Amino acid sequence: MHSIDAVDLDLLRALAEDPGATTVALAQRLGISRNTVAARLARLEDAGAFLSFDRRIDPAVLGHPLLAFIEITVHQRDLARIVEHLARIPEVVQAYGHSGTADLRVHVVCRDTDHLFRIDAAILRIDGVERTETSLAMGELIPYRVQPLVEKLRRGT
Amino acid sequence: MHSIDAVDLDLLRALAEDPGATTVALAQRLGISRNTVAARLARLEDAGAFLSFDRRIDPAVLGHPLLAFIEITVHQRDLARIVEHLARIPEVVQAYGHSGTADLRVHVVCRDTDHLFRIDAAILRIDGVERTETSLAMGELIPYRVQPLVEKLRRGT
DNA sequence: CCGCCCGTTGAGCACTCTGCGCAGCGCGGC
């Protein structure tokens, strides 16, 4: 098992700055050979370091600018079936199992509050769902980022 | 202002299937000219359709497999300063303003529960933070996805 | 201490892809 080293971290950092960068560009930026860059990239790739491209697609551009978090309380034993039903709702972009009072936390994107209301209703219609608690995200105060973490690891390595 | 059309949606779909695909590959897959692909891609790009590359980096590979949601209640007027402080914690990967009882929802990645505990403590130390409520994500039941939404729009267009 | 293994390196090769400009064409708006 190979673990992430300083070179990998530098690579991730460079990639974050310019996701479209070519192998050669990355190589000369980091001062290493392009063969090495390709090798590292491949290694990261099949270590599963890169998540789906979907994560980079902005739902706002798709006409769904609103994000809501819905906590769902369910009959525990029906969990699998319920998740299956949730997966059929296109506006459900993500779902987590959840410690605490609720059992499920669902991330939902929508056109407007009315749309959200209808999605919530759809979720409530799923058999086994007991109650939902919706909260609206009012602006992404810190946009998703991993770089500070990368920097920290980089310094620590 | 151009809005997203069927070609763009197909492009996003193809891209999701193979994020590394070349312009030519995408072109022949969609049966359009490579010039068009390049043009569309550029247009999507500066329409802001693509979010930061960070979103594709798996924190788990960075040694932070745990994800937690922390709801924070704050003195409203101190919000900006508090967010600034939160931004200095590398493990804070994202933060939303929040409707409902809490004012802030923070997404945090960590090595283990002990690590989480220390991060929570750090947040509580920030001046103006009144209380926090942490819940742990127990598995990503539906991994982040936009494709179903893309498909839906595609059919509707 | 020696030899082996592994990752890195630079070089070289054929091939593909890119970025660009260009002219033609179909379609909707005026």
Place this chain on the structure above:
DNA sequence: GCCGCGCTGCGCAGAGTGCTCAACGGGCGG
């Protein structure tokens, strides 16, 4: 009917890719 725009195919020079190769160096076990 005319204009403008976006799509298209073409072609070019230049850059990048995937691959292989031999050489080098550090780390490790024998």
